[in-house]
Amino acid sequence: MSTRVRSVFKDREKLFPSHIPERLPHRERQIRLLNTLFEDFLIKPGRTYQRIVQLYGPVGSGKTCTAWRFGLRYQQMCLEKGVDMRYVHINCKLEAKSRFVLYQTILSKAAPEVSTRGHSPEEMLSLMVSFLRESDRYLLLSLDDVDYLIKRIKEEDREGGVVYDLTRLNELYPGEFSNIVGVIFIARDPGYRELLEPSERSTLGNIVIRLPRYDARQLRDILEARVEEAFKPGAVDEEIIEYVAEIAARKREEPGDCRFALDVLLAAGYIADSEWSDRVTLEHVRRALSETFWGISTDDLMTLDRHGIAVLMGAVQALQAEKTPYVSIKTLYEFYRMVCENQGLKPQSYSSVKGIVRDLSYRGIIDYVEGKGVGIIGATLEDLSRLLTSLERGRRLVF
Ligand SMILES: Nc1ncnc2c1ncn2[C@@H]1O[C@H](COP(=O)(O)OP(=O)(O)OP(=O)(O)O)[C@@H](O)[C@H]1O
Ligand SMILES: [Mg+2]
Numbered sequence: 001m002s003t004r005v006r007s008v009f010k011d012r013e014k015l016f017p018s019h020i021p022e023r024l025p026h027r028e029r030q031i032r033l034l035n036t037l038f039e040d041f042l043i044k045p046g047r048t049y050q051r052i053v054q055l056y057g058p059v060g061s062g063k064t065c066t067a068w069r070f071g072l073r074y075q076q077m078c079l080e081k082g083v084d085m086r087y088v089h090i091n092c093k094l095e096a097k098s099r100f101v102l103y104q105t106i107l108s109k110a111a112p113e114v115s116t117r118g119h120s121p122e123e124m125l126s127l128m129v130s131f132l133r134e135s136d137r138y139l140l141l142s143l144d145d146v147d148y149l150i151k152r153i154k155e156e157d158r159e160g161g162v163v164y165d166l167t168r169l170n171e172l173y174p175g176e177f178s179n180i181v182g183v184i185f186i187a188r189d190p191g192y193r194e195l196l197e198p199s200e201r202s203t204l205g206n207i208v209i210r211l212p213r214y215d216a217r218q219l220r221d222i223l224e225a226r227v228e229e230a231f232k233p234g235a236v237d238e239e240i241i242e243y244v245a246e247i248a249a250r251k252r253e254e255p256g257d258c259r260f261a262l263d264v265l266l267a268a269g270y271i272a273d274s275e276w277s278d279r280v281t282l283e284h285v286r287r288a289l290s291e292t293f294w295g296i297s298t299d300d301l302m303t304l305d306r307h308g309i310a311v312l313m314g315a316v317q318a319l320q321a322e323k324t325p326y327v328s329i330k331t332l333y334e335f336y337r338m339v340c341e342n343q344g345l346k347p348q349s350y351s352s353v354k355g356i357v358r359d360l361s362y363r364g365i366i367d368y369v370e371g372k373g374v375g376i377i378g379a380t381l382e383d384l385s386r387l388l389t390s391l392e393r394g395r396r397l398v399f
């Protein structure tokens with residue numbers, strides 16, 4: 001819980017990546033699919049063979065949280081049936097930099113009673129499988145970011161066969177049912193399979209679940225639910241959520257990344273708190289974006305001509321006046337004309353201004369969305385306005 005008396009947050013931990021939300025909007029279908037794939041074991045525990053599933057999806061598409069949420073629920077369902085089934089989730093980037101360390105980690109989580117000292121990797125796995133059999137215990141394993149592990153192992157070129165080992169755990173007791181309920185291999189894309197030996201690749205099988213990129217509407221639903229958990233009621237308006245969802249869905253690099261959207265909200269919340277504000281405003285979000293992620297540099301602005309600067313100033317003033325995330329080019333044009341008048345410039349035509357808007361958007365200085373209009377993401381309006389005024393003043397002295 002937040003310790004500050006005055007804060008926009010109710011519980012900011014709920015925005016951290018380590019928090020696995022109870023409900024995952026737009027991932028229900030994939031969780032249902034996982035349930036179906038593993039339901040046999042729930043119906044006849046101890047009388048199934050090991051299942052291998054692959055889970056793929058781009059950055060921030062919810063692979064990790066989907067696997068965790070499914071795994072924890074599944075473990076609970078087993079427990080309720082009186083079956084000791086443990087879900088073990090291994091983050092390869094953190095916990096498994098080699099085959100040896102991976103197996104050590106798996107053992108320490110799945111069967112901490114078994115000592116790994118002095119054993120080879122193969123021995124560790126067979127000790128674990130025997131132990132699980134003897135103690136009537138079961139394991140469902142997820143290997144997260146497995147592509148990273150495979151690449152590392154290949155680079156070292158000494159040891160291999162992680163996929164081979166883990167997909168054939170049941171072969172230690174041929175013909176018998178397995179205490180390993182299944183292994184879920186998680187990666188951003190299936191490309192890493194090219195690094196595997198053909199025989200190893202074939203043991204992965206064909207059961208693949210793909211998580212599509214989130215679009216703006218889906219991100220909005222997700223953020224709404226997360227905001228409800230993390231922020232005080234009324235601290236974050238619908239408009240803010242929509243704005244952050246829109247930006248995250250359309251950003252050039254890794255569009256649809258939910259982690260990015262949550263980070264922006266968290267940073268904007270911190271900024272709101274630092275100003276003792278009881279609401280997160282569009283300016284807080286813009287500042288979060290400019291400080292944390294983008295940044296319109298003075299260098300970018302120096303390359304613009306006077307009309308470029310005037311259009312940008314028009315955009316800033318229009319956004320300040322309208323207090324909306326985007327303004328139409330028509331509105332912007334009205335403000336642009338006022339700026340020109342103030343500076344003694346002859347305004348350019350509406351269609352030329354449209355061209356300037358497009359150019360500014362290619363430069364990444366403004367954000368132009370068909371149907372919505374112009375927004376600013378790289379700076380707060382206040383900072384940008386100050387910067388533009390001083391730039392224009394400087395220019396007037398030179399010209
Ligand atoms: N459907 C969802 N509902 C709620 N939160 C979500 C959802 N999808 C993703 N998130 C959140 O977004 C963040 C990123 O998700 P996650 O870590 O699962 O992505 P990932 O696909 O594993 O990304 P990476 O490829 O970088 O490992 C996490 O904080 C997660 O809780
Ligand atoms: Mg992940």
